Structure formats: C-alpha cells, structure tokens
Amino acid sequence: MKIGVNGASGQLGTATVKQLLERATSHSVVAISRSPEKIEINGVEARFGDYDQPSSLVEAYKGLDRLLLIPSTNLQPGVRAAQNIAAIDAAVAAGVSHIVLMSSAGARNVQKPNIGADYFASEQHLMCKARQWSILRMSYYAEALIAEAQMSLAHGVLTGLTENKVSFVLRDDLAAAAVGLLVGEGHDGAIYTGTGPESLTGAERAGAIAKASGKPLTFVTLPAETLHAQLQQVGLPAEVITAVVSIQQNFSNGDFDIVTGDIEKLSGRPARNLESILSIAFQ
Template sequence: MKIGISGASGQLGKSVLSHLTRRGGNHQLVGVSRSPQTVAAPAEGRFGDFDRIDSLVQAYAGLDRLLVIPSAELAPGVRSAQLRAAIDAASQAGVPHVFLMSVAGTHEASVPSLGEAFWVGEQALIRSALQWTILRMNYYAQSMADEIKMSLGGGVLAGLGDERVAYVSRDDIAAAAAGALLGDGHSGAIYNLTGPASITGAERASIVSEIVGKPVSYVTITVDQLRAGLSQAGLPAPVLDAMTDIKTSFVEGKFDIVTGDVARLSGLRSKSLREILAAALA
C-alpha cells in the first residue's frame, strides 16, 4: 500500500510520517510538499503546491491512501480554496481513500471565520471522494503552552470565559492519524482527536501554578481587551483575527468534547495537558 501525506514538511506532517515509519510494514510512504527535499527517508518526497492543482495531481498519482493536512494560511478564503484543490486533485489522480485533517466543532461557516475552510473541505471531501475519513483535531496543547510562556511573567492567564478545551498533543494526533491510515474500517467515519479531559481556564491556571511553584491566576476579559493586548504585542492583523476567532470558539464550546478516539486509532493513551505543560515549562 502506498500512503501519501500532503503537507509533509509541517510539524504535524513530519510527525505522522515518523509514526508511520516506526510502525513498519510493507507500505510505501510519500511526503508531498512544496519543499520535497525536506521529506526524510525512507519516505519519497514529491513536489506539491496547494496553490497549483496540476502539481497535486502529479504528486498524488499512484497513492492508495492520502492524508490532506491544511496549510497555515490565514488570509480569508485561501485555505478553503486550497482544500478544494487538494480534494479535487485526489479525485483526478484516482486516490481510492482520502483522509482530511479538520478541526473540532466544524459546522457551516463563512468567510472570515477560520472554520469556513474546514467546513468547505469536509463538504468537498464527502461529495467527491470514493472513500473518505475525517479527523477533527482539538486544540494543540503545545500551542497553549507557548501562549502560557508569554503570559507567565505577569502571573495571570486571560481568556474570554470558562474556555473548556480538551487540549491534545500534536504527537498524539499524529499517532492517531498514522493508525487510521494503516487500519481498515474507517471509511465514512468522523473522529474527534482530543485529550483525556476538558480543561477550564481556571483549571489551566491552577495546573500552571503547581508546575511553576508560584501563584498564577485566571481572569476573564472582553474581546476588545483581548484584541488590544494582542495588538500591543505587535501581532499582525491576520494573526490577531485568528487568535480572536479561536478564543471565541473556546467559549462557544466548540472544543469542549472528549473522546477516546486517539487511543482507539493509535493504541496509545492520550497525554494530558498537565503532562505537556510540565515538559514545556520545566
């Protein structure tokens, strides 16, 4: 079986390929990227650009299974166009089974919502793929760790409300994706890849306080206050808009879902936010 990872040069793509390699077997691996030279052996590197559908058709040729990992593009409408192109290219290349990395809480949305791209991608996949599987990620625990590092100096973590989120390790997502790609019986399934518990903002602050050994509090702020703080930090407008969208999704409950899908697909226990933060803040 020949398995392709589209978006292979990103952190998640590299991790999926690493898990597939460690699992062994007779399968062949293909890493599709705008920088195919960065794809590590034994995987074959192929050039593929989400903005050039012809390159994707060539890169996906001969694959039995394909995982499409969305790009990090934040400009409104760009990522959804890229996902439509990738899924169309997979159909043109005759890929029998396409897996899509999506996000928790995906529902009908329009530009400029970040969720628009994932809604468009999921719908395009369901309509056109011969066989399809959707892997919806919860929020990266590592991304929250990075945010916490920037806030530790003031001893305060801020959010827009309770922010119940089942933070999940990037490596656990990769392990689950590898398990799904190698397994059978996943056609037509939508999985939610989550951590073992949904953590509130206050609980997050308590965990951090225990790890660093000093008081850390949690405060609720307004959207305007959030945007002002991000702007003062010098973040560009697209990142500012994305962070506001994400934080709003937290309080809307889109990431407040806990499943056993990581263990079900990978055979491994999903790591807790405490474990990730303990390693990151050590």
C-alpha cells in the same frame, strides 16, 4: 499500499511520516511538500506538491492508495478552504482511493472570518467528491497552550473571553491517530475527533501551568474588543489577530469542550493528559 502525507514538512506532517515508518513497515510512504528538500527522513519518497499550485498536486498524488491532507497554516479567511478543495479535486483526478482530511473540532457552517468556516467547506467538499473518505478533527494543540503560557507567565495572567473548557491534545498523539486511520480498515465515511482525556476550565489550566512552572498564573476573562486591542498593540498581523480572537470565541462556544476515546481507538494508546505534558515542557 502506498500512503501519502501532504504537508509533510510541517510539525504534524513530520511526526505522522515518522510514525508511519515505524508502524507501517509493509507500506510505502510518500512525503509531499512545497519544500521537499526539507524532508530529511530516510525511507520515504519526497515529492513536490504546493496547495497554491493545483497542477502540481495531481502529479504528486499519482499512484497513491491513501492520502492524508494536512491543511496549511495560512490564516487568510477562505484560503485554506480553497487550498483543501483544490487538493481534494487533484486527489480524485489522480485516482487516490481514500482521502483523509485533518480538520478541527467544532467545524460547522459558520461565517468567515471564523476559522471553522474553512474546515466546514473542506469537509463538505470531501464528502461530495471523494470515493472513500475519513475526517480526523483535532482539538486544540497542547503545544499552542504551552507557547501562550510561556508568554503569559511573564505577566502572571492567562486570558480568555469567558470561563471555558478545552480538551488540549498533543500533536504527537494526533499523528499516532492519523497513522492508525491511514493503515487501518473500516474507516470509510467516519469522522473522528482527537482530543485529550479531559476538558479543563481556564482556571484549571492556569493552575496546572502554575504548578508545572513553579510560577503564579491566574485566569482572567476580558471582552473580545480588549483582546483585539491588546494584540494590535504588540504588532501582530491582522490575520493573526482575527484567528486568535476567532479561536477564543470558539472556546467560549464550547467547540473544544469535547472528550473522546478516538486517539486510543485509532492509535492503540491513550491520549496524554495536560498535566503530564506540562510537566515535561517546564522541566
């Protein structure tokens, strides 16, 4: 079987390709990226494929039995949906038998600029067009929380719009689940959600960060308007500000307050908890 990973030069894509090589030794692995020269992994075939150049994707997907689509990091509202839809159409045209889409927890029919709108549109198109399909929705990256924590520790405050709960998941665990889905059987039409083993409140994650770092940190809620203004003051681009506020709103809606056993079901190993992830990050 020939398995392709689109978005292979990104962090999740690289982790997935490496684990495919370790676990799927009887299969061929094709790493697809707009920067194939950055793919320096022995044992894989690197191909050029750019989500913004749909004509390049049909060629990139030729001969693949299964394909993982990892959405780009473009934060402009509507762009990721358009990219994913073009990629799905290209994969169908190329004759890919089974398409797997990385999506987000809480994906539903919401209005742009909420980031969930792009994921929902992508999922719906996949279901309508693909011969066989699977979806792996992800909870919020633990690595993203760590990056936020490192900035927040300087001020001693971690912020949110409300007291909320999130099941943070390690990128490497998501990659392992994606590999299990790609090489396994019986996943046609399935929607999985990759989460950590626990859902933590803002106060609980602030406490875990404080314990791991040895520095005080308190969780504080603030209005969306205040968060927006603070992000403007530090000079972040408008699309980044919109995405951050949107994510915090989705936290408040409970979109990431979900715990499943899907990581273990697909990968064969349990998802790591936030405490163990933080202990390594702050060693």
